[in-house]
Amino acid sequence: MTATTEAAKALAAPPGPARRNRARDFRATRWGWAYSAPAVLVFLAFVIIPTGYTFYVSLWKWNALNPALSKFKGLGNYSRLFNATQPTFLSSLWHSLYFTGAMVVGGTAISLALALLLQRGGLLLNSTRVAVFLPHATPMIATSMIWVWIFNPKFGLADWFLHSLHLPTSQWLQSSASSMPAVIIYSLWHEVGFTTVVFLGGLAMLSNELSEAARVDGCSAWQEFWHVTWQQLRPVTVFVIAITAITSLQAFTQFYQLSSGGPAYATTTLSYLVYQEAFIFSDTGYGAALAVVLFAITVFFTLVRRRTAAGGESHALV
């Protein structure tokens, strides 16, 4: 047999052991560490080790100017959580949960409704999709400034709108009763575009056959939605709830620009309090203790999410 026919045979033959070995050697290599190293080093240096460091800092009366002069307090910063004066930890925790709850319920309901409205496509509905998504793509600092004017009781659009409908107007950001609802309205405007698109993606993957079967069986539009569409959207909904909960717990910029945590601490959430204690009041140790609590809550949410996970690869990340 000549060399050429042997080569031809090798090419035509199903993958032989030698060939498979080569591919295996290509895959199996300790160089995998080197390939993942750049990303892993960034995460280690700026995310994972610093998270551990937060625990460490939270045990000290930290001196930001000269860390060598810090005093060890043990769990002192943590016991302060429960007897701190204004703004209290418990009230900020409540504000965080209030904001997160409203965003989860309101955001999920609104974006599901928008997705159902816009799912058909066509130029007009697609333009609305882009319009709804636009706020999410623009910076929070700039758009928060716009909403400060919208909520202005003297010349703002919000009160003008209520006024022209003969409804009672509101002080919005200037009263402690209405400032949190105002921040929530702004945040919904900024965030629902994203979750609407997630729901649209979910709707696009639904099986048409089930809906048709439901219609043949004489289901009303509402029954079809409730028993067929909604059931199939469950994993997407869980995902939307999880992502909204986690981003809402972390929300900072809108509180900074719209309300500065006020008035009278009415919009001081846990995230905002971390910033305020550490960077305004320079109490880094106490700020770190608050950050540890925030971290614990985030982990708790993530684990609950994992346990209730219905699976599906698009949800693998949260």
Add this chain to the structure above:
Amino acid sequence: MAGASRAGRWARRVLAVAIGVAFVFPFYWTVVISLGHPGEFSDFPPVLVPHWDWSNWSRAWHSAPWLRLFGNTILIASCTVVLCLITSLLAGFAFGVLRFPGRKVLTLVVLSVLMMPGTVLIIPDYVLANDLHLLNTYWIQIIPWGASVFGIFLVRQFFLTMPSEILDAAALDGASRLRFLRSIGVPMVRPALVIVAINVFLGSWNSFLWPVIMTNSSMESSSTVQPVEVGLSTFANAEGTDFPGLAAAVTFTTLPVMVFFLLLQRQFIRGALSAAGGVRG
């Protein structure tokens, strides 16, 4: 029956237009304010049509080093994108294609990053940056964001769906891994890289908490390393009552982002679906 469904379709369209207009109206109103006369913002009804008073724009433009701030943002965002593309490509390749001891552990390490919120990291990273004398530099605004969990897993996903014959053929040809990555890997995962680039760019442009903490000191404004959003915030605190001027600044700082989004909205919306995992920051 047919009449009812046609009416339904029209109702749906009218509702969609109303909602679209409502979502965009705040932007329109900002432009109106920016073109209004400074004195007229005191009472109802609000001004709803522009008066074309461009003096607010030039006043706002001349009261801060906007070009420098824009340049900073573009420099920071572009470098972050380049870093993220490199780290995502390499790590996505490692997790999707290569088999090595410790791969599972490393995957878990990367996934755990999603549980560590930016607000928690800001304190230790500030202390760290202070110790390393990295405050008020470009470095501290770029390097920490130079890897993206979302990017890594998106690239990995693309490699996992690659037919193994391609890999076998490359291995049989005796291609090195780096060469494979360069000549076959990159073209194959290009759609993923585009999505990562767009999302990282926008994320970097729109970030605020990190840059405002890391570039806090009052510096000579002509040599500042602050991005444009931090500059806008500083400008707003200084000129808080000049509504038309501030509205002009909001408009010309937001316009580039909007144009960027509108040009790339298709990829952007597709990216949003997969971006779902990127909860960092």
